[in-house]
Amino acid sequence: MDSQMVSMMWEGVLETLYMTLWSTGLAYVIGIPLGVILVVTEEGGIRPIKPLHDILGFFVNIFRSIPFIILLFLMLPLTLILVGTQIGSIAIIPPLTASAAPYVARMVESSLKEVDAGVIEAAKSMGASTWQIIYKVLLPEAKPSLLVGAAIVMTTILGYTAMAGMCGGGGLGAIAANYGYYRWQADVMIVATILLVVIVQIIQELWMRGAKASDKRIR
């Protein structure tokens, strides 16, 4: 492997991380409020609003069942408006975000539901408002579980960034596909793939350790 190859791989790593982190971050910016609303408005929740809960749940399910590759094409016009282009690594961020957000919403929902109802009751007895219960009880108490969820979401999104090649984007996935599949350079494909696996492992390991360390329930 020459130095040109090394720098290409390095660029691939950076681009993969770039797409993954942006998409994950944005998916959480959208997914957390959705997950919170789902939990808060459900029947028996801290502020039940059944119609809102049902409608939101319906749309989340619809979006979750659209295959990513279809979403990628369906969203092209919107992608152009959002990022100014339909090609390149940046162009895959909006569809990745859109397909991950509903998934994140469900993950957040299930994490928040794990919070002990007794603790919420105690907060209410102290005169906490709905908003205070959300940001001082639900989210902090669910933090370890939310972090575990984030590790899963991030590694899943990382896998999907391989699709960036479909719209002329870069990253390790695209390199593996281009060199391995189209040019029959198996060595490049193998190196890129190994790098992807290693990155997933590192993220998974570090992140899970962080999640565990942040949990004050275990000791």
Next chain:
Amino acid sequence: MAENMIELRGLGKTFKTSSGSVTALEDINLSIGEGEIFGIIGLSGAGKSTLVRCINYLEIPTSGSVIFQGKNLGTLSDQELREARREMGMIFQQFNLLAQRNVLRNVTFPLELSGVSKTEAKERAIELLRMVGLEDRIKAYPAQLSGGQKQRVAIARALATRPKVLLCDEATSALDPNTTKQILELLKRINRELGVTVIVITHEMAVIEAICDRVAIIDQSHIAEEGPVSQIFSEPKTRIGKQLILGDAGKNVEFGERKVRLVFDGNVSQEPVIANLVLACKTPVNIVFANMKEIDGKSFGQMVIELPADETERSRALHFLAANQIKYEEVR
């Protein structure tokens, strides 16, 4: 007793469930005075938890009203209700501490909610933690504490906003007898030193006897009877009252025709009553159950005896009791 802190008027609560409606409370009328320790006792499912949760409007009653310091809680806005709740602390059987916050930050939590500054909140929290004897554990997390310590933290947290009332829902039911005693002592001290009105919900008569001034017995959604603890103890009027008074140890006592419960107050308990009875009436009696209690600083004894089957021997025994001014009642 000073003026009423809490008044419940015709309080009722019916839950609508998918399988029909469940009446948890019906026509509850109670007045709880300022500075008293009021007990509410009942069997599981009687409606005790629903009753305390109605007192701070965590549960909205379906009929009647809750008057707290002269204000009808049902007429308050959301904001006013939250402010009223800050004047009523609450502790729970399962402690309900925030698992991701350390002891100090659990106690400052209600102060954060009401917008007290950080330094002031910390000062107040440390003062309270000193009072409950946990000032050296302020950095610990709930998972690192014993049940008794967790309940102490919960008590400190409930008192942070200087409430007028402390609601305790089965606060000692998850604790061993020794720890229970310590927590009850603490509640008594809080009542005495801070003048906080304490409402104690329990299914154990021992808890009531240990700290309460007055007690209400709740049975199947209704108040069966209420009064000073010593009065309910020596003269329970209802079957449920008699049952609860005999307590856990007496739960194997089968009620029946020939069973009589005797109550001795401090003075009589020196004398060998049963021996005298057997000698005087020349009839054997069977002691089914007996124990001693301390209520309001006075010692009380209670005993369930089984009288002979013979009618005349039985009435002779009862006459003996009456003549010797021993309170008795048939338990059936």
